[in-house]
Amino acid sequence: MDFRGQTALITGASRGIGKAIAFSLAQQNIRTLLLIARDPQRLKSVAVDLEALGVEVSILPLDLTDPHTVHATLVKALRHHPPIDLLVNCAGVAYQRPFIESRLQHIEAELMTNLLGMYTITRLVARQMVRRKQGHIVNVSSLMGKVAAPSMATYSATKHAVIGFSQALRNELAPHNVKVTNLLPSLTKTDMVKDMTPFRWVQATRPEQVAKAMVAGVKRGEHEILVGWQSRMTLLCARLSPSLLNQIIRWTQPQLPVAAASQSN
Numbered sequence: 001m002d003f004r005g006q007t008a009l010i011t012g013a014s015r016g017i018g019k020a021i022a023f024s025l026a027q028q029n030i031r032t033l034l035l036i037a038r039d040p041q042r043l044k045s046v047a048v049d050l051e052a053l054g055v056e057v058s059i060l061p062l063d064l065t066d067p068h069t070v071h072a073t074l075v076k077a078l079r080h081h082p083p084i085d086l087l088v089n090c091a092g093v094a095y096q097r098p099f100i101e102s103r104l105q106h107i108e109a110e111l112m113t114n115l116l117g118m119y120t121i122t123r124l125v126a127r128q129m130v131r132r133k134q135g136h137i138v139n140v141s142s143l144m145g146k147v148a149a150p151s152m153a154t155y156s157a158t159k160h161a162v163i164g165f166s167q168a169l170r171n172e173l174a175p176h177n178v179k180v181t182n183l184l185p186s187l188t189k190t191d192m193v194k195d196m197t198p199f200r201w202v203q204a205t206r207p208e209q210v211a212k213a214m215v216a217g218v219k220r221g222e223h224e225i226l227v228g229w230q231s232r233m234t235l236l237c238a239r240l241s242p243s244l245l246n247q248i249i250r251w252t253q254p255q256l257p258v259a260a261a262s263q264s265n
C-alpha cells in the first residue's frame with residue numbers, strides 16, 4: 001500500500017501506539033487523518049502537531065464502550081470525509097490482576113473497548129470499503145494474542161479474539177479487494193503498561209518502533225506484523241516446544257500477591 005494522498009482512520013490516536021502510527025503515516029505523506037479517542041484535549045493537541053506536518057486532521061472524541069453513539073456519530077462523520085483507505089483499530093485497555101481477583105468493571109471495559117469497539121467501527125468502515133472495492137484494515141492485537149499472559153487473562157482473551165476476527169474478516173473481504181492485517185506489538189512503553197509488573201527478561205520497545213513496523217508490514221502486504229526479535233523467538237518456541245514455552249512463562253511471569261479471594265466485584 002502506498003500511503004501518499006490516502007485517508008486513514010485511527011482509533012486510540014490520542015496517546016501511545018495509535019499516536020505514533022498517526023505520525024508515521026504523516027511522514028508517509030498521508031493526506032487526511034480521522035482520529036478517535038475519548039479525550040478531546042489530547043486529540044486536539046495531536047491534531048495541531050499533525051497539521052503542522054501538512055496533514056488534514058479531523059478528530060472524533062468518542063467512547064468505544066458506547067457502540068450506539070459511536071455508530072450514529074461515525075455514520076454522520078463518514079458522510080463529510082473522503083472515503084477511508086486505511087482503518088487502524090488501535091484503541092485498547094488492559095488491566096493486570098490475578099484473574100480470581102479481577103473486577104467485573106475491568107473485564108467489561110476490556111471486552112467492550114478491545115472487541116465491541118473494534119467491531120462497531122469496522123462494520124461501518126468495511127461496508128464503505130466493500131462498496132469502493134478497496135481498503136486496508138489493521139487490527140492491533142498483541143503478542144498476548146498468540147501467547148496468553150497470566151495476570152492478564154481477559155486482555156489476552158480479547159487479543160486472541162482480535163486475531164480470530166481478523167482471520168475470518170480477511171477471507172470474507174478478500175473478494176472485495178479489502179485487506180486485513182494484524183499488528184502484534186510486544187511490551188511497549190506507553191501509559192497502558194506504566195503501572196504494570198512486567199514479565200522478567202522482557203525488553204520493552206517504543207511506540208515509534210511499533211509504528212515503523214506497521215508501516216513497513218502494510219507496505220509489504222503482510223497478514224501478521226510482529227515487532228522485535230523477542231516476539232519472533234517466542235512464537236518460534238511456541239511452535240517448536242509449547243511445553244518449554246509454558247515453563248518459561250511460569251519462570252518469568254509477574255509474581256502478584258493473591259489476597260484471599262473476596263466475593264466483591
Ligand SMILES: NC(=O)c1ccc[n+]([C@@H]2O[C@H](COP(=O)([O-])OP(=O)(O)OC[C@H]3O[C@@H](n4cnc5c(N)ncnc54)[C@H](OP(=O)(O)O)[C@@H]3O)[C@@H](O)[C@H]2O)c1
Pocket residue numbers: 011012013014015016017018036037038039042062063064065089090091092093094113117140141142143184185186187188189190191192193
Ligand atoms: N503497550 C503495550 O505494551 C502493548 C503491547 C501489545 C499491544 N498493545 C495494544 O496497542 C494498542 C494501543 O495501546 P497503547 O499501549 O498505545 O495504550 P495507551 O497508551 O493506553 O493508549 C490507548 C489509546 O486508546 C484510547 N482508548 C482507550 N479506551 C478507549 C475508549 N473506551 N474509547 C475510545 N478510545 C479509547 C486512549 O485514548 P483515551 O484515553 O483518550 O480514550 C488511547 O488513545 C492497544 O490495543 C493495546 O492492546 C499494547
